[in-house]
Amino acid sequence: MAERAQFEELARQLSAVGAVKRDMGRILPPECPAGSAAVLTLLGRHGDMRMSKLAELLAVDMSVTSRHVAHVAARGWIERSPDPADKRSRILRLTPPGLEQLAELSRRTTHLLAERLSDWTDEEVGQLIRLMTRLRASFGDCRSAPPRLPAPVVEETTRTPAST
Numbered sequence: 001m002a003e004r005a006q007f008e009e010l011a012r013q014l015s016a017v018g019a020v021k022r023d024m025g026r027i028l029p030p031e032c033p034a035g036s037a038a039v040l041t042l043l044g045r046h047g048d049m050r051m052s053k054l055a056e057l058l059a060v061d062m063s064v065t066s067r068h069v070a071h072v073a074a075r076g077w078i079e080r081s082p083d084p085a086d087k088r089s090r091i092l093r094l095t096p097p098g099l100e101q102l103a104e105l106s107r108r109t110t111h112l113l114a115e116r117l118s119d120w121t122d123e124e125v126g127q128l129i130r131l132m133t134r135l136r137a138s139f140g141d142c143r144s145a146p147p148r149l150p151a152p153v154v155e156e157t158t159r160t161p162a163s164t
Contacts, residue, residue, distance in 0.1 A: 023116075027108045031075065032101060035068040040077060040094065040102045048093045050083060077101050 002010075025034050032040075035058075042057050043049065049057075055065040069092060072078045077098030083089040094102065117125060 024109060024112060027112050028105070029108075032105065033071075035064070036072050036075075036077075037105050039068045039072050039092075040098055040105065043078065043092060043094045043098070044102045048091050050089050050091060052089070054092060072098065075101075 028034060028037055038058055039054065042054060046053075046057065051062065051065055051069060054069070055062050058065055058068070069078065069080070073080060075097070076095055079093050079095050080090040081093065083091050120128075
C-alpha cells in the first residue's frame with residue numbers, strides 16, 4: 001500500500017486537475033458553456049433520458065438541470081417530448097444540430113489534448129487513461145452519498161499535578 005506522503009501528493013495533484021478542467025473550459029464556444037456541454041455529452045453517451053436521470057448524472061439539483069436544458073433546447077440542440085410512460089415527464093433527445101455541436105466539442109477537446117500532450121508517448125497516454133479509469137472505478141458512483149469516514153482518533157492525555 002502507498003505511504004501517507006504519496007496519498008498527500010496525490011491529493012495535491014488531483015486538486016491541480018481543476019486547472020486542466022478550466023483550460024478545457026476555455027475552448028468551449030461562447031454559446032455552449034460547460035453546463036450545456038455536459039448535457040450534450042451525457043445525452044450523447046447515454047442516449048435519450050428523462051430530466052431526473054440527467055440531473056442524477058450531472059449530480060446537480062433539478063433547478064440547475066432545468067436551466068442547462070432550457071439553454072440547449074433554445075439553441076435547438078435537444079428536443080423535449082412527452083414520456084409515453086408518464087405524460088408529466090419529458091424525454092430529452094439530441095437533435096441533428098445537437099449532434100453537430102457535440103461533434104464540434106469533441107473536435108476542440110481532442111485538439112487541445114493532442115496539443116498539450118504532444119510530448120507524451122502513446123503508451124503514456126494509454127497509461128493515464130487506464131489509471132484514471134481505475135481511479136474512477138475505485139471511487140464508484142460519485143453521485144451517491146459520500147462514504148462515512150471513521151471518527152478521528154483522539155489521544156487521551158493524563159493530567160499530572162502541577163509542580164510547586
